Amino acid sequence: MGSIFSQISAVVAMNIRSLPQRFWMSLAMVIASAVVVAILLAFLAMAKGFSATLDSAGSENVAIFTREGSAAELNSVISRDQVNIIETAPGVVKDENGPVISPELYVIVDGIKKSSQTEANIPLRGIDERGFAMRKNVQITDGRMFTPGTNEMIVGAGILREFDGFALGEEVRFGKVIWKVVGVFSTGGNVFESELWADVKVLQSLYNRGSSYQTARVQMSSPNDLEAVRKFVADDPRLNLDVETEEAYFKAQGKQLSYMAYFGWIISSIMALGALAGALNTMYTSVAERAREIATLRAIGFSSLSAFVGTIVEALVLAAIGGAFGSIVAFLLFDGLNASTLGGSFTQVVFSFEMTGDLFIQGGIIALMIGFLSGFFPAFRAARLPVIVAFRNAA
Amino acid sequence: MTDNILFDLKGVHKSFTRGKETIKIFDGLDMQIKKGDFLAIMGPSGSGKTTLLNMLGGVDQPTSGEVLFDGSRVDTLSEGQLSKWRANNIGFIFQFYNLMPMLSAARNVELPLLLTNLSKKDRKNSVETALKLVELADRASHLPKEMSGGQQQRVAIARAIVSDPKLLLCDEPTGDLDRHTADEILEMLQLLNEKFGKTIVMVTHDPSAAKYAKRTLHLDKGEFVEKDLAA
Numbered sequence: 001m002g003s004i005f006s007q008i009s010a011v012v013a014m015n016i017r018s019l020p021q022r023f024w025m026s027l028a029m030v031i032a033s034a035v036v037v038a039i040l041l042a043f044l045a046m047a048k049g050f051s052a053t054l055d056s057a058g059s060e061n062v063a064i065f066t067r068e069g070s071a072a073e074l075n076s077v078i079s080r081d082q083v084n085i086i087e088t089a090p091g092v093v094k095d096e097n098g099p100v101i102s103p104e105l106y107v108i109v110d111g112i113k114k115s116s117q118t119e120a121n122i123p124l125r126g127i128d129e130r131g132f133a134m135r136k137n138v139q140i141t142d143g144r145m146f147t148p149g150t151n152e153m154i155v156g157a158g159i160l161r162e163f164d165g166f167a168l169g170e171e172v173r174f175g176k177v178i179w180k181v182v183g184v185f186s187t188g189g190n191v192f193e194s195e196l197w198a199d200v201k202v203l204q205s206l207y208n209r210g211s212s213y214q215t216a217r218v219q220m221s222s223p224n225d226l227e228a229v230r231k232f233v234a235d236d237p238r239l240n241l242d243v244e245t246e247e248a249y250f251k252a253q254g255k256q257l258s259y260m261a262y263f264g265w266i267i268s269s270i271m272a273l274g275a276l277a278g279a280l281n282t283m284y285t286s287v288a289e290r291a292r293e294i295a296t297l298r299a300i301g302f303s304s305l306s307a308f309v310g311t312i313v314e315a316l317v318l319a320a321i322g323g324a325f326g327s328i329v330a331f332l333l334f335d336g337l338n339a340s341t342l343g344g345s346f347t348q349v350v351f352s353f354e355m356t357g358d359l360f361i362q363g364g365i366i367a368l369m370i371g372f373l374s375g376f377f378p379a380f381r382a383a384r385l386p387v388i389v390a391f392r393n394a395a
Numbered sequence: 396m397t398d399n400i401l402f403d404l405k406g407v408h409k410s411f412t413r414g415k416e417t418i419k420i421f422d423g424l425d426m427q428i429k430k431g432d433f434l435a436i437m438g439p440s441g442s443g444k445t446t447l448l449n450m451l452g453g454v455d456q457p458t459s460g461e462v463l464f465d466g467s468r469v470d471t472l473s474e475g476q477l478s479k480w481r482a483n484n485i486g487f488i489f490q491f492y493n494l495m496p497m498l499s500a501a502r503n504v505e506l507p508l509l510l511t512n513l514s515k516k517d518r519k520n521s522v523e524t525a526l527k528l529v530e531l532a533d534r535a536s537h538l539p540k541e542m543s544g545g546q547q548q549r550v551a552i553a554r555a556i557v558s559d560p561k562l563l564l565c566d567e568p569t570g571d572l573d574r575h576t577a578d579e580i581l582e583m584l585q586l587l588n589e590k591f592g593k594t595i596v597m598v599t600h601d602p603s604a605a606k607y608a609k610r611t612l613h614l615d616k617g618e619f620v621e622k623d624l625a626a
């Protein structure tokens with residue numbers, strides 16, 4: 001029989017057209033599905049935005065050295081002597097001023113968040129002209145670069161946006177030291193914009209670091225040079241250091257909020273269970289209200305498969321409408337939303353939520369799962385509905 | 396010999412169990428329905444009229460015994476086979492019409508044709524013919540709620556005959572209609588029986604409805620008591 005398809009599509013069309021008769025029940029299911037999807041997308045967009053902020057920060061042509069096992073810049077120490085040895089490593093690009101290397105300091109200072117008016121940690125990075133130039137897409141957007149040897153600093157655009165008191169020209173006090181903000185820089189939205197930068201030599205003396213640093217970055221001409229650098233470090237017992245590309249370093253840091261995505265899935269799955277209870281109720285009610293119609297169609301000769309598919313498609317349609325609605329709401333509310341959160345080193349990372357196509361697919365998946373699960377058992381009931389129901393006297 | 400027998404019921408038993416209680420409706424019922432018959436089934440409420448009709452329509456199965464349609468068993472068919480068998484052989488007419496409320500008259504009538512391989516155009520033609528027969532061609536695009544009870548039942552009749560089944564099963568087709576409208580419906584059934592050769596089995600409470608039939612069987616306590624109509 002070539003009619004299975006026309007049977008099923010007729011039943012599906014009938015169910016969809018009769019939805020207005022079950023408007024409130026159906027709406028409840030749509031809303032439940034929308035809420036679940038919106039919440040999932042919020043978490044996913046947060047995780048996505050955070051990792052994008054870190055992923056995009058690192059350059060594949062920069063090798064970053066940290067003390068062995070320190071995992072993050074904050075915990076690392078590198079001596080001047082080690083920096084001198086690194087300079088001689090193969091693969092380090094040289095220009096007219098010698099090897100392109102940036103030994104850096106990374107300390108934590110306090111700032112007041114605009115949103116909550118609470119204190120939060122901000123990284124203050126000691127850097128020099130070379131380190132500045134090594135950053136991708138770096139640019140002074142306002143004011144000027146700090147003058148080496150002075151208490152001047154430049155602030156990342158994200159800090160300016162999310163924290164009080166870092167406007168151009170303001171004086172900022174950390175401990176006993178007063179700094180002057182002389183410039184604003186941007187790095188195209190990545191994690192460096194959540195930092196303050198000042199002269200590394202000034203920081204060394206103000207923070208009693210002597211001649212030691214925390215990390216060193218070197219410019220390579222290609223990521224392939226990393227192997228040589230790595231071998232050089234391994235062969236020299238004085239260099240108890242880890243080295244990897246800056247890109248890989250930040251990718252690893254970016255994973256730190258990937259639990260947000262899992263968390264989002266767990267929260268929304270729990271909520272989906274609640275939504276499912278409501279949706280099951282909607283669908284069982286739908287089958288009960290359509291019982292006479294289903295039975296009549298079965299008496300006419302429609303297959304039980306058509307009753308099954310008709311019901312499950314109704315559930316999928318309702319859940320999908322909810323999913324689309326939830327996606328739109330999530331997009332309007334969350335896409336591009338600025339947030340800051342604790343980054344890998346207990347410092348604030350300023351980032352924005354990022355809603356991308358693959359997230360909508362995930363939202364669609366959870367919506368369709370709600371639809372399928374809430375439709376399946378009622379559809380089974382519809383398929384097994386005794387045809388006798390068509391003859392019952394209840395009008 | 397069986398050539399002109401449409402239905403042959405042999406030793407049909409039917410009982411319902413409700414909890415611990417078993418209610419026997421039929422206890423060895425034998426019955427034959429000839430092709431081209433117009434049979435009215437009467438009897439007191441609860442006597443098993445609807446149950447019998449359901450067994451004829453393959454909607455309900457006997458507890459034991461045989462139901463033969465055109466010489467072959469239908470009580471042993473699977474659900475899926477029964478669906479197809481019903482689609483090919485039977486038109487149902489219900490007391491409460493059982494139209495799909497969201498579909499127009501034409502769409503309602505078209506439903507059984509969706510189970511065939513007819514093209515869209517052929518379906519449209521058949522629907523038009525059926526609606527013309529029940530004198531509702533001008534109501535094709537109307538929804539059930541826009542029509543009177545009698546008109547709805549005529550749409551239901553059109554739906555029952557559109558795929559040209561041999562047999563019409565009607566459970567109190569005029570039970571919800573006034574006398575005049577009921578007569579129109581019954582005349583229509585009579586026409587379908589006489590001019591189009593449909594075999595009709597009609598359950599009714601109404602003796603004047605039964606008069607339109609060729610013969611009437613009285614069901615009482617699971618047994619047939621044949622009464623003379625002329626009486």
Ligand SMILES: Nc1ncnc2c1ncn2[C@@H]1O[C@H](COP(=O)(O)OP(=O)(O)OP(=O)(O)O)[C@@H](O)[C@H]1O
Pocket residue numbers: 411412413418420438439440441442443444445446447
């Ligand atoms: N599914 C069922 N489960 C249990 N008992 C049933 C079922 N269907 C029918 N019965 C019982 O079987 C008996 C016959 O029912 P049936 O509907 O065939 O009667 P009827 O002659 O059509 O009555 P009415 O004139 O009121 O329509 C009744 O006692 C009824 O309660």
Ligand SMILES: [Mg+2]
Pocket residue numbers: 444445446
């Ligand atoms: Mg009855």
